[in-house]
Amino acid sequence: MKYMLLMQASERIEHPPIHEWDPADVKAHLRFMQDFSAKLVADGEFVDAQGLAGPEEAKVVRSTASGAPAVTDGPFPESKEFLAGFWVIDVDSLDRAIEVAAAASAAPGPGGAPVHIPIEVRQIMSAPNTEE
Amino acid sequence: MSVPEDLLRTLAPQVLGALLRRYDDFAAAEDAVQDALLAAAEQWPRAGLPDYPRGWLIQVASRRMLDHLRSEQARRRREDAHGAEPPPPAVPDQDDTLDLLFLCCHPALKPPAAIALTLRAVGGLTTAEIANAFLLPEKTMAQRISRAKLRIKESGVPFGRPDTDRLAAVLHVLYLTFNEGYTSSVGPDLQRRDLASEAVRLTRVVNALLPDDGEVAGLLALMLLTDARRDARTAPDGSLVPLTEQDRTRWDHDEIAEGVALITATLPRGPVGPYQVQAAINAVHDEARTAEDTDWPQLLALYGVLRGMSDNPMVALNHAVAFAMVHGPAAALDLLTTLAADRRIAGHHRMHAVRAHLLDMAGDDAAAAEQYRLAARRTTSRPEQHYLTIRAAQAAAAVSTE
Numbered sequence: 464m465k466y467m468l469l470m471q472a473s474e475r476i477e478h479p480p481i482h483e484w485d486p487a488d489v490k491a492h493l494r495f496m497q498d499f500s501a502k503l504v505a506d507g508e509f510v511d512a513q514g515l516a517g518p519e520e521a522k523v524v525r526s527t528a529s530g531a532p533a534v535t536d537g538p539f540p541e542s543k544e545f546l547a548g549f550w551v552i553d554v555d556s557l558d559r560a561i562e563v564a565a566a567a568s569a570a571p572g573p574g575g576a577p578v579h580i581p582i583e584v585r586q587i588m589s590a591p592n593t594e595e
Numbered sequence: 596m597s598v599p600e601d602l603l604r605t606l607a608p609q610v611l612g613a614l615l616r617r618y619d620d621f622a623a624a625e626d627a628v629q630d631a632l633l634a635a636a637e638q639w640p641r642a643g644l645p646d647y648p649r650g651w652l653i654q655v656a657s658r659r660m661l662d663h664l665r666s667e668q669a670r671r672r673r674e675d676a677h678g679a680e681p682p683p684p685a686v687p688d689q690d691d692t693l694d695l696l697f698l699c700c701h702p703a704l705k706p707p708a709a710i711a712l713t714l715r716a717v718g719g720l721t722t723a724e725i726a727n728a729f730l731l732p733e734k735t736m737a738q739r740i741s742r743a744k745l746r747i748k749e750s751g752v753p754f755g756r757p758d759t760d761r762l763a764a765v766l767h768v769l770y771l772t773f774n775e776g777y778t779s780s781v782g783p784d785l786q787r788r789d790l791a792s793e794a795v796r797l798t799r800v801v802n803a804l805l806p807d808d809g810e811v812a813g814l815l816a817l818m819l820l821t822d823a824r825r826d827a828r829t830a831p832d833g834s835l836v837p838l839t840e841q842d843r844t845r846w847d848h849d850e851i852a853e854g855v856a857l858i859t860a861t862l863p864r865g866p867v868g869p870y871q872v873q874a875a876i877n878a879v880h881d882e883a884r885t886a887e888d889t890d891w892p893q894l895l896a897l898y899g900v901l902r903g904m905s906d907n908p909m910v911a912l913n914h915a916v917a918f919a920m921v922h923g924p925a926a927a928l929d930l931l932t933t934l935a936a937d938r939r940i941a942g943h944h945r946m947h948a949v950r951a952h953l954l955d956m957a958g959d960d961a962a963a964a965e966q967y968r969l970a971a972r973r974t975t976s977r978p979e980q981h982y983l984t985i986r987a988a989q990a991a992a993a994v995s996t997e
Contacts, residue, residue: 464975507708507739510731553731555705588977590778 465510465553465587466560468567470580472547484573492578495570503552503563514548521545547580551587560584602648603632604796607719610652612691614660615754621698622744623663624656625716631656632719692717693804694754696797699743700765703750708743709768710775715740718793728790729775762805766814766870769798773818777825791822812861813871819854820877823847835982839886851881872901891920908940912949924956944973948983955990964990 481489503509518537525533550567554560564582572578607628614624631652645651699713711729714720720728726736776790798815805811827841836842858874876897883889898914911934919927931950940946951966967987974980 504732504734505738507735507742509735553707553729553735555707586975588975588980590775590976590978 464556464560465551465589466557467585467587468550468552468560468564469583469585470547470549470567471544471583472580473544478573478578488571488573488575491571491575499567499570500550503550508552508554508559508563510551510553512548512550515546518545557584557586560586601796603635604719605800606649606652607632608692608695608717609649609690610656611716612695612754613653614656615691615695617657618660618664619754621747621754622741624660625744627656627659627663628652629715629721630659633721690804691754692800696765696801697761698747698752698754700761700768701747701750701752702761702764703746704743706768706771708739708746709764710772711736711739712743712747713768713797714772714790714793718797720793724789762808762811765801766798766810769794769801770814770817770870773798773821777821791818791825794818795822809861809864809866810868810870812857813868813874816854816858816861816874817870817877819850819857820874820881823850823854823881829978833978835978837982838880843884846881851878854878855882867900869901869904872897872904876901889920891917895921908934908937908943909945911937912940912945916949916952919953919956924953928953928957942973944970944975944979944983947973951983951986951990955986960990960993964994 478484481492484492500509500512503512521537523535523537525535527533550563552560552563554563561584564584568580568582569577570580610631611624611628614627615621618624634655635648635652639645639648695717696713699716700709704712711725714725714728715722722737722740723733725740726733729736773791773794776792776794795815795818798811798818802808802811802815823846824838824841826847827843827845828836828838830836854874855878858871858878862871862875876894879890879893879897895914895917898910898917901910902914912931915927915930915934918930928950931946931953935941935946947966947970951963951970954960954963954966964987967983967990971980971983971987974983
């Protein structure tokens with residue numbers, strides 16, 4: 464079963480944004496993320512992983528009745544949460560997907576303490592089961 | 596000259612078996628055989644088919660194996676003693692395909708690992724082909740296969756005569772492989788159809804090696820009778836077409852004839868197992884000229900037999916559908932109420948879909964629409980979700996025109 468693990472960054476999170484961390488903590492965090500993906504490859508579970516540019520760069524596009532699309536800045540102006548990145552994994556069970564998400568959520572933050580960032584686990588739709 | 600692909604795939608497990616009889620190193624022998632297959636695919640089209648393709652492959656694979664052992668020995672020699680070099684194996688007469696299947700469908704492996712290893716070691720597919728079939732990066736699939744080989748090595752089970760108790764595990768892996776290919780014959784997953792063909796081919800091999808086993812024949816018949824409907828089960832736009840609405844002229848009638856003959860010859864021999872009963876169920880569907888001609892009393896009896904064999908709530912749901920076709924939807928809805936107490940299936944999308952179908956039959960459009968919506972929300976299959984959403988909209992539209 465394939466799952467997408469969505470890393471939800473939030474402005475309400477307790478610690479400061481990453482660019483204000485101690486450089487050594489930033490390096491430790493980035494190293495953790497690299498090792499994390501490498502381990503998923505070694506375990507035969509890796510499908511894809513991507514980080515997304517910040518919400519400051521995001522555009523929301525809507526088609527309109529007049530023909531010209533409406534383009535606005537940011538994901539949703541009132542939202543304090545945004546998608547920071549995602550993994551796609553192929554695992555045996557939901558339990559395993561949750562285990563992987565929990566490990567990602569424990570990535571080190573300032574002072575090496577886990578960031579406890581929330582990770583949303585969503586199953587990716589697949590082929591239908593046999594009808595019989 | 597082109598090399599018949601089936602020839603290489605048929606020979607792959609035989610060559611690997613020959614190497615394993617001589618060298619007790621599954622992982623290295625498997626790599627050596629892959630190298631030999633690649634060499635054959637490259638050289639045979641230019642130089643022509645060798646007189647003894649199997650001997651050719653065994654020789655090339657043995658040479659690779661010796662190169663590997665030499666470098667291993669050189670490494671060890673640097674560390675300690677010296678070792679004698681083993682001679683290449685003689686070409687054996689026996690077919691080790693079955694023994695290999697038992698090894699690859701090892702109980703220590705989870706199904707995805709067993710499937711991948713079986714496709715490579717027994718099916719002769721490359722890692723890239725298997726990765727492509729499962730829509731995974733090649734590196735991930737390579738790791739999955741090498742971890743599977745490692746697990747088998749750690750389990751310490753020697754290569755040798757099959758243990759009949761484990762035949763069920765082999766059949767299960769072949770069945771899952773078939774389903775992977777069959778169920779995803781939609782849109783961008785079209786190439787995965789090869790998995791179904793490969794599963795049928797391997798099951799044919801097992802059936803030829805164990806002609807007296809009823810469940811092997813039953814599984815082969817089940818695959819053929821299911822595969823026969825493959826082209827009719829999706830519309831040109833990729834959407835699902837339910838069995839009752841399929842264009843039966845698009846079914847593969849040669850496959851149906853073969854599957855029906857096989858299951859007809861097998862059933863009377865006994866003992867009868869679940870694969871044989873499922874094959875019989877599919878034979879009843881496939882032999883009906885129109886959906887209205889379907890012999891539902893016969894299907895109801897067969898689902899009753901299948902229910903007696905396994906405590907599977909999905910079987911109970913299908914039994915309820917057959918029950919509705921014979922005794923009407925109201926009585927079948929009562930059955931579902933009992934089934935809903937089963938935690939394994941309460942809230943499952945199939946439960947909602949079947950209830951929706953029965954309510955639809957009973958003419959309760961509003962309740963059917965609600966159940967179709969619940970089913971659509973809970974399925975993890977996109978084509979199924981599209982189908983259920985359309986049914987929900989149709990039922991809702993029927994309510995508003997009442």
